[in-house]
Amino acid sequence: MNEPGAIAPERACVPRDHHQNADSTQLAAPLDLSAILTSAQETAFRWHIPTDCMIWGDNAGIVLHLPSLTAHKGSDWQFLIFAEHVSRRYDSIAPKAKGPPYSRRSYRVQYRLMPRGRRSQLSLWIEEHGAVETGSDGMPVVASGIMRVINERYEEEQRLLFLSDHDALTGQLNRVRLTDALAASISRARAPDRPAAFFIAGIGNLANINETFGFDTGDEVIKTVGERLRARLRGGDTIGRYSSNKFGIILNECDRASASIAAERFLSAVRSETIKTSACELQAQVVIGGVELPLHADTVQLAIGRALDALDRAKSRRTGGYVVFEPNAKRERDRQRNLIIADEVTHALSDGRIHLALHAIVSAETIKPVCHECLLRLERTDGTMVSAGDFMAIAERLDLGRMLDRRALELAIDYMKKNQEIELALNVSTLSTTDHEWLVALHGLAGGRRQLLERLTVEITETTAIHDLDQTMAFCDALKELGCKVAIDDFGAGYTSFRNLRSLAVDKVKIDGSFIKNLPADPANRVFVESLVSLARAFRLETVAEWVDDEETAAILRKLGVTHFQGYLFGEPVIVTEPKVAARHAARG
Missing domain, CATH: 3.30.70.270 (Reverse transcriptase/Diguanylate cyclase domain)
Incomplete structure (x- = not known):
């Protein structure tokens, strides 16, 4: 008796109702392996390497387009292989290094075949895969396997390879x-x-x-x-x-x-x-x-x-x-210097050696700080500090400006969280004004706290603002939505109009330092600053004069109506993050 679930041998391959399937007798017929291999464009072979004798499957002549199978020897078969591919096949089957005695290893190789001889136009691409058996000395004795015609697949692979190249x-x-x-x-x-x-x-x-x-x-x-x-x-x-x-x-x-x-x-x-x-x-x-x-x-x-x-x-x-x-010797020196600076910036970012320095912006009336501009300092491996002016322009040209902007943002937000009363102004490069991820990072780092972001002013240079006015407008709108103030930095350098400032809805205008530096001795600059301050007052914008380094300049600016000053007259930038190299030295001490 058969066990439960077992299939009776005499009924395993036969349908229950013979009358329901006219072809049912074919299912019980013996398999014709030769026909199946031919339909798949495959044939079998066995090569006895010491005697060079090859034995082929019955269908080899049909599959390989050989009118009469004359390749009874391995050397005859090698002669039909495209000259450039002969060594490819031979090395796959009989590599120079010996194998372990009485071992068996598989191989796979593709090559081009000229079945009618090398003068014929007919060629086939063959994929041969099989196994090689070694003798007592570790040398190949028998290779046996399957040969398959892969013309269509090879052409598709070549097409894909062409597309990839x-x-x-x-x-x-x-x-x-x-x-x-x-x-x-x-x-x-x-x-x-x-x-x-x-x-x-x-x-x-x-x-x-x-x-x-x-x-x-x-x-x-x-x-x-x-x-x-x-x-x-x-x-x-x-x-x-x-x-x-x-x-x-x-x-x-x-x-x-x-x-x-x-x-x-x-x-x-x-x-x-x-x-x-x-x-x-x-x-x-x-x-x-x-x-x-x-x-x-x-x-x-x-x-x-x-x-x-x-x-x-x-x-x-x-x-x-x-x-x-x-x-050009000078150009090469500049190029090498740029490479050195880029390398320093990259490693400083990685090592946490980019620091925050704060420079006070004071009220023109009280001379008390109302805000601090965030500046970056790069700490070299010897502990010396490099100001942003020495690396920022090169870093922006080499697409490192975005990374520096992100680091400055992280440092600024962290400092504001620890100092609840302070207001900061943060510069951003042109790249960041078109980077949605920067805005996402700003919101994320602040935790969506509007009260914190209301203490942050984002400074955009005038040249950045007019480079793509529509993009800058969208960036400013997003900042205002988050609660930030917006200032135009280096105003006057790009010769933009106050109409553009109005469309950007900025809160402050920072007058470019080149118009302030020699103000007492330059009447033309004085006229320009006076006109700019007058227009800013009409638009109800605060004004910040940069590079105020002496009392005479401060007095002139105060008389002209500038609302805020920034410069070395009111103090130098102060680094507020702990230098890494100095901390390491202190720890060792």
């Missing part, structure tokens, strides 16, 4: 592969008498085209420019898309004179005729910056940096065209 719009190498090619070119160029050159070609008017006609038209321009540049390449040269409006061009075995000729060839290719787009016919303005390899750049980073440097100088010229990088 190439820019979708232009079909050229993407930035990653371009830099790989550049590294290889620099390596070859180190050989004697094999100089190379690297160009970055930029479409100077692409932003205007995008803004006027839309990004679809801009894409048409990019694609056409790329095609024209590629058409002027020599054999062996390479082009790729470096960024949205820039192409990188690698010129192998190209000296300085030849590079100049090539640059003119590329420029002429783009300038020679207009570009037909779906909007209208347009003219692309292309400029090129170049660098000699390896003479002036022996690394990828240097090559790209110096080509971009040359490109910037080409853009600044009225005639545009081509500029080749020329070494």
Whole structure:
């Protein structure tokens, strides 16, 4: 008797009602493994390596397109493999290093096969996977497994590989592969008498085209420019898309004179005729910056940096065209200094060595502090302090300004929580005025406490305000909604109008220090300040004069009606966070 739940052997593969299924007899028929393998484009094999004898499945001739299977030996089969792939297969089956005696290991390899011989046009992509058995000496004795024709899959893999290596719009190498090619070119160029050159070609008017006609038209321009540049390449040269409006061009075995000729060839290719787009016919303005390899750049980073440097100088010229990088001692010193400062800022942020310094803003009437401006100080590893003026501008150019703004915000809010009566003014960079995350952090750090945020004034420079007025308006509205006050810093440097100030709904105007510095001796500056204060009073705005360093200047400003002063006359900035290096030294002591 069968156990409960068991299937009777004679009924396991047969339907209950034979009359309900006309094909039921097929289910009970023996499996035709050869037919199944053929339908999957697969065949089996066994290769006895010492005798070089290969035994094939019955369907091998059909699957592998062999009219009569003549590959009875491993060497015969190897002869049908594409020459460049022969070693690939052999190394997979019989690697140079011996294996353990009487062991078995699996392998998988892909290669191109010429089933009708190497003169035939027919080729197949084969994926072979199986197992290799070793003998007593650890050397391969038998390889057996499955061969599968993978033409369609290989073509799809190659298509995906192409897409991963190439820019979708232009079909050229993407930035990653371009830099790989550049590294290889620099390596070859180190050989004697094999100089190379690297160009970055930029479409100077692409932003205007995008803004006027839309990004679809801009894409048409990019694609056409790329095609024209590629058409002027020599054999062996390479082009790729470096960024949205820039192409990188690698010129192998190209000296300085030849590079100049090539640059003119590329420029002429783009300038020679207009570009037909779906909007209208347009003219692309292309400029090129170049660098000699390896003479002036022996690394990828240097090559790209110096080509971009040359490109910037080409853009600044009225005639545009081509500029080749020329070494400049002062520029290199400045560049190295910038790198050192960037490194110092990055490590100081990581190590907690960015500190808060407060500089008093006093009432013009009482000369008592009513607010303190937050300034940053960088503590070096030797304990010395660096003022923000020595690193902030460089940090902003290198996209570190956002991180410094976030750190300043954290320090300011923390200080305000510990000092309930103090009011602070905090500067933000242009990047932070467009960063929603900064506003989120402001609200989060304050815990949504409006009473705390009402003691905070956020200062935006005038140049930042007029850079994107709509964006600045949205930023100011968000600050006011949270309870903060808003001040325009360095007013007068950007020559904006009071109408803009009104649209921004600011509370204070800080007069740029350059108009205050020599006020007693400069009548023109006095007239400007007087006019500005008069307009500010009409708009009911408070005014803060920066750089007030002597009593004479303070007296003039008080007479003109300035409401607040800031300067060394009323004290120097005071660091209010504990220096890390000094604390460590004290702990050791």
